[in-house]
Amino acid sequence: MKVLVTGGAGYIGGHMVLALRDAGHEPVVFDNLSTGFRWSVPDDVPLVVGDIGDYELMLQTLRAHSIEAIVHFAAKLIVPESVRDPLGYYLNNTVKSRSLLAAAVAAGIKTFVFSSTAAVYGNASDKPLAEDALLAPLSPYGSSKLLTEVMLRDVAAAHDMRFVVLRYFNVAGADPAMRHGQSTANATHLIKVAVQTALGMRSHMEVYGTDYPTPDGTCIRDYIHVTDLIAAHMQGLEYLRAGGESLVVNCGYGHGYSVSEVIDTVRKVSGRTFEARYAPRRDGDPINIVADSSRIRSKLNWQPRHDDLAAIVEHTLRWETMLREKNLKL
Numbered sequence: 001m002k003v004l005v006t007g008g009a010g011y012i013g014g015h016m017v018l019a020l021r022d023a024g025h026e027p028v029v030f031d032n033l034s035t036g037f038r039w040s041v042p043d044d045v046p047l048v049v050g051d052i053g054d055y056e057l058m059l060q061t062l063r064a065h066s067i068e069a070i071v072h073f074a075a076k077l078i079v080p081e082s083v084r085d086p087l088g089y090y091l092n093n094t095v096k097s098r099s100l101l102a103a104a105v106a107a108g109i110k111t112f113v114f115s116s117t118a119a120v121y122g123n124a125s126d127k128p129l130a131e132d133a134l135l136a137p138l139s140p141y142g143s144s145k146l147l148t149e150v151m152l153r154d155v156a157a158a159h160d161m162r163f164v165v166l167r168y169f170n171v172a173g174a175d176p177a178m179r180h181g182q183s184t185a186n187a188t189h190l191i192k193v194a195v196q197t198a199l200g201m202r203s204h205m206e207v208y209g210t211d212y213p214t215p216d217g218t219c220i221r222d223y224i225h226v227t228d229l230i231a232a233h234m235q236g237l238e239y240l241r242a243g244g245e246s247l248v249v250n251c252g253y254g255h256g257y258s259v260s261e262v263i264d265t266v267r268k269v270s271g272r273t274f275e276a277r278y279a280p281r282r283d284g285d286p287i288n289i290v291a292d293s294s295r296i297r298s299k300l301n302w303q304p305r306h307d308d309l310a311a312i313v314e315h316t317l318r319w320e321t322m323l324r325e326k327n328l329k330l
């Protein structure tokens with residue numbers, strides 16, 4: 001299958017490109033390289049450098065490569081940045097996704113997989129979140145993704161298109177074979193930041209909020225290994241190819257770890273001590289976000305293989321060490 005991967009030069013999209021290639025499909029990457037890296041796209045995978053909001057270039061790309069399915073990862077995704085720059089986030093994530101959808105309709109694309117996020121839910125209770133939980137994003141980032149979900153649903157209803165929306169919880173880890181990992185400069189993801197601090201690349205790290213109503217006062221998240229997340233995308237594509245109806249699914253393991261537990265695990269796995277300073281809460285951070293993953297398990301027959309925080313940390317450590325040795329970090 002010929003699959004357009006928007007954001008395929010980035011962290012998660014890059015893993016998708018490898019998985020598609022491993023499975024004998026033909027990925028084409030479309031990326032403006034704003035946070036992605038040209039070097040991360042394999043030499044035998046076509047890379048179109050462009051913006052998903054460029055309708056003409058997108059339509060031309062879809063036609064020139066006879067694309068059959070789109071997997072849409074391209075987005076900005078830093079929650080506090082979205083609070084400071086909501087219009088920038090609505091433009092990049094929502095308005096430009098509208099343009100992408102318009103090109104997809106014009107090119108007759110029938111299969112669409114979209115990276116959404118648990119940030120569409122807003123502040124949860126202490127129960128795992130099912131897909132029918134209240135949608136009440138706490139940040140412009142979450143809203144920008146939810147609006148794209150809504151557009152996709154309406155477009156699919158009006159045209160000959162079916163979709164899988166995957167709402168990711170906290171994605172972490174790296175390809176166990178170390179072919180790809182997260183390389184973003186100034187990344188804000190907790191596990192990456194803690195690992196960089198353990199490796200001495202940061203003098204210390206910060207823990208935002210220690211007075212939340214959780215057992216140790218720090219926020220709780222459901223961390224999913226990127227390899228398991230990508231398996232969900234591959235199964236989503238197969239499901240649609242087999243004629244499955246449009247579907248929205250959570251991608252998480254169904255249990256969470258607090259920020260303090262993650263830091264302890266990084267200390268244990270790396271064998272290093274490092275300083276974690278307490279800092280005030282950040283705007284837009286929900287307290288406790290854990291997936292109810294029963295729908296993805298039943299509908300896509302998804303069975304995670306890396307549900308192990310220590311393994312996620314270990315893969316992140318190995319990737320970060322390799323980046324440093326090869327001086328790939330930009």
Ligand SMILES: NC(=O)c1ccc[n+]([C@@H]2O[C@H](COP(=O)([O-])OP(=O)(O)OC[C@H]3O[C@@H](n4cnc5c(N)ncnc54)[C@H](O)[C@@H]3O)[C@@H](O)[C@H]2O)c1
Pocket residue numbers: 006007008009010011012013030031032033034035036037050051052053072073074075076077092096115116117118145168169170171172184
């Ligand atoms: N990383 C997580 O924990 C997480 C959690 C939930 C959802 N997501 C979603 O996963 C997707 C991928 O995230 P990631 O962690 O790989 O981030 P990333 O920054 O590594 O990748 C995003 C890619 O999209 C590209 N891009 C951004 N805007 C673009 C545009 N207008 N036109 C073309 N290319 C553009 C960037 O250059 C980059 O290569 C995003 O849609 C994000 O919302 C990520």
